[in-house]
Amino acid sequence: MFTGVGTAIITPFDKETNVDYNSLKTFVKYQLDNGVDSLIVLGTTGEAPAIEEEEREKIVNTVVEIVNKKVPVIVGTGTNNVNHVLKNNKLAESAGADGLLIVTPYYNKSTQKGLVEYFKYISERTTLPIIMYNVPSRTGMNINPETAVSIHENCKNVIGVKEASSNISQIVELFSIKPDSLKVFSGNDDQVLPIMSLGGDGLISVTSNVALKSFVELTHSILNNDLEKARKLNNQFMKLNKLLFKEVNPIPVKYAVSLLGLCENVVRLPLVKASQETEKLLKEEMERLNLL
Amino acid sequence: MFTGVGTAIITPFDKETNVDYNSLKTFVKYQLDNGVDSLIVLGTTGEAPAIEEEEREKIVNTVVEIVNKKVPVIVGTGTNNVNHVLKNNKLAESAGADGLLIVTPYYNKSTQKGLVEYFKYISERTTLPIIMYNVPSRTGMNINPETAVSIHENCKNVIGVKEASSNISQIVELFSIKPDSLKVFSGNDDQVLPIMSLGGDGLISVTSNVALKSFVELTHSILNNDLEKARKLNNQFMKLNKLLFKEVNPIPVKYAVSLLGLCENVVRLPLVKASQETEKLLKEEMERLNLL
Amino acid sequence: MFTGVGTAIITPFDKETNVDYNSLKTFVKYQLDNGVDSLIVLGTTGEAPAIEEEEREKIVNTVVEIVNKKVPVIVGTGTNNVNHVLKNNKLAESAGADGLLIVTPYYNKSTQKGLVEYFKYISERTTLPIIMYNVPSRTGMNINPETAVSIHENCKNVIGVKEASSNISQIVELFSIKPDSLKVFSGNDDQVLPIMSLGGDGLISVTSNVALKSFVELTHSILNNDLEKARKLNNQFMKLNKLLFKEVNPIPVKYAVSLLGLCENVVRLPLVKASQETEKLLKEEMERLNLL
Amino acid sequence: MFTGVGTAIITPFDKETNVDYNSLKTFVKYQLDNGVDSLIVLGTTGEAPAIEEEEREKIVNTVVEIVNKKVPVIVGTGTNNVNHVLKNNKLAESAGADGLLIVTPYYNKSTQKGLVEYFKYISERTTLPIIMYNVPSRTGMNINPETAVSIHENCKNVIGVKEASSNISQIVELFSIKPDSLKVFSGNDDQVLPIMSLGGDGLISVTSNVALKSFVELTHSILNNDLEKARKLNNQFMKLNKLLFKEVNPIPVKYAVSLLGLCENVVRLPLVKASQETEKLLKEEMERLNLL
Incomplete structure (x- = not known):
């Protein structure tokens, strides 16, 4: 699908919390201009659960149009209702997206056996390639390594997994x-x-x-086996990474993008703005990194 | 709202996975006949995320009609999209329900401060009493004790909390x-x-x-300070409780209700039927308890 | 062994961190005078791992002598070396103690099968009754409910379990x-x-x-089925309970006892004194509860 | 201290559970002959808590003598009693060991501030370099990244940390x-x-x-930036790694070494032999890897 960095982009809102399509266009151009390898639209960072159906269509269309096939556009279409996922997938296909990011069912959850059935049912109903998303801290469930492999074997268009389990032993096992x-x-x-x-x-x-x-440099360094350079960049950005998750994502990153002048510092419920303390620390760190 | 047992009822499906309204009616009568203190419709056990909007309306109406004010009917209306919650709440109000069970945002999550804003926004837009639902293993977030109290103080119709955190120290603190x-x-x-x-x-x-x-007997024993009787019943049903959660709820309980002849053993995706092993153990335990 | 409250007593040190036997005597008398149901000597609260063998003997002898059979004296003799446990047990027997509190192996840990063998080996070599101690947050291992029952069945003098797993579902299952x-x-x-x-x-x-x-009143209220009184006391002391574990036990309680004038605020390495913040909060809460 | 692989060696026992010094000598030679970069004696894998003081001395002396300065010999000297650690350290110094592996206090635990004091106290009383050992799943406590750095800054001979927290985000932060x-x-x-x-x-x-x-090849591949080779070896040995921790370490590895004919399959309490199932799986995997 892609190698390197795919940005899970924020969804810009105006002060009345309407989707700000102009800012969205500008932000996508900004990402393209700076060398992004792929764009992930309407992921958690894009506040997907707070986006209504009609907005979803317009957002995906807008991004696909601006990107104009320069990099793959991957749409987050997972929900915890299989019919809604199918509907989201159709919309992504119509818009001309390049791939789907589909999280495991959350809240209602499933069993490992159920996961295979779930992804089979979905993958058989789309032509687009799918990346599964494993994030137990949000979903309450895990994709076990054998299950990931079994889904891949049973669903020819499930071609990847976004691993956010933080369970490094599990991830090592998956690779093996x-x-x-x-x-x-x-x-x-x-x-x-x-x-x-x-x-x-x-x-x-x-x-x-x-x-x-x-982050383009960091990821490509690793792809090029240049560990020394990768380590240096990685160490340099660790504090920023940490601050961006000091409150529930995308609360801090929305503020951070607003500091760049690329969106308003506006999130939708159930999210609320970051505390002043978080904002202060974030601004200081971005200044230290010469991002501002 | 109620004291004693509120059953979080399953939603019966027929073999084609359509909602089986006749079985639903029969099941609600069965619950009323056996002394239930309250009915919770379209909770997780009712597979709410897999129920479409038009079904939701008909299910709630059906239950409210059969119950006919004999016990409170509480509708699970929580989602992770605040507008959908408002819509679900309106529908519950129109149907004549008596209360709402509203889970915290899941998957997108929120901060403690965000939770207060979220419940304020929702509670100001409904006349029905609300029970918050805290279930971190499904939602990925917790309602801290001080937050629960703050929500209650800020929202006069948030009158209770369903505590499923399994964090007994936290629950003790909440009471204090x-x-x-x-x-x-x-x-x-x-x-x-x-x-x-x-x-x-x-x-x-x-x-x-x-x-x-x-379970009516068990809960009323505790309400009557009869710990000895409560302990006896509690110990007796522990294995059944455990088996009903051997796979993701409501997978096992759907099978258990089907053994009573009150529904088909049919769940919707992302859930799938229990393993034969789980079903075997469950049947044996229900026989041991003379439930079959 | 006992019903009600057994105090896991601190071990008083003087300013040079020597065991302060005079304070120990005074403290034991204070506990007896205030109605304690049992005394647990050289538990974690007594900083057992930081006590040398010769001190252990003198401490146990001192307590047994002062108590003079008024209440049971239970000695914490668990370590992670079975021979040391046997030696500690002999010493407790010689001193005339009434029981042993034996924690599971910690750090080196064991399997569930190993636990049964471990307690069999130990229990066959002492005449005193044994309470097992389950505290996974310190030991890195758990006593499963079936294992607790199996140990009890295999070792006639293992008569109880101190449950500090904080896993309430497990504890409920154990009772069942x-x-x-x-x-x-x-x-x-x-x-x-x-x-x-x-x-x-x-x-x-x-x-x-x-x-x-x-705490005597609280525990005896529950033994007398007086839940109302128990709840009131329980709620009242929740904040103190919480503050006493704000830092690693027994750091805060040592300070709290020192406020009563019954010991110096001195702990041995690896422990160090509480922070000023913890001490301030603790003192305020003890004042609020009229303990000072 | 070393780069590459340091083996945390088992302590061989004979069938009567006495230390088998002949097997120990043979095993150390076997490690040297196969290119080990360092030997760690009397770690958890060496069942240190079950080794008596007089055995400890003889074991360390034996290993140091056989190794004869070919590679660094590091002795596990951590306990949860600071005086015992000092005594173990003296013994390691006398024997001519090259370094100390010192775990955080376990079971009694400490605070982050206490950790700094603890390592200061110890490091000031030895001339040998120290590797701290962070293993929360056994000790019940963590060395936070800032604490590790603070200890290093306060104690000039604390030169490393053995990280076994499994918390990859924490480890990444530590490097940064x-x-x-x-x-x-x-x-x-x-x-x-x-x-x-x-x-x-x-x-x-x-x-x-x-x-x-x-494992020598694997670690040296990474040191040489040859990720491709490292990945291949890493994937190949993942199942063996997993099986060696199927029961509490060193239960399975003791069996594995016994299959090589280098020790008896004998562990001391609180450990007991692996189950037949574990042994069967382990033997099969070792055969698959041509280790037998």
């Missing part, structure tokens, strides 16, 4: 049993170096919303 | 800081005795789908 | 499968009401070092 | 804030690739008791 054809992407900015060292293809990133060039 | 007007319900069948001993009003139960009489 | 002859004691002050409501015999307490009378 | 002079060693075989990719110097290994050559 998976075929080459199943790609692994780090779903956590701070874990990109360990996961790509294990053989991961790239990072689906929050931090690259505001520090894209360095 | 909350006003009497904030009711606590155990959200875990196996924790009803400890939580009601601390002063909880009742249990929102999965097991009472199939073992209602004993 | 254990024989009456296996006693359960809460190992956490804040969990005494839930655990005794389930049928526990008492509490092995840290807080009762400084708030004994209220 | 530590000076070059503080070395990091993976304390988990399955995490060697991610941790050394981050810049770790080596691995303190259990698996290398039985698969040394491959």
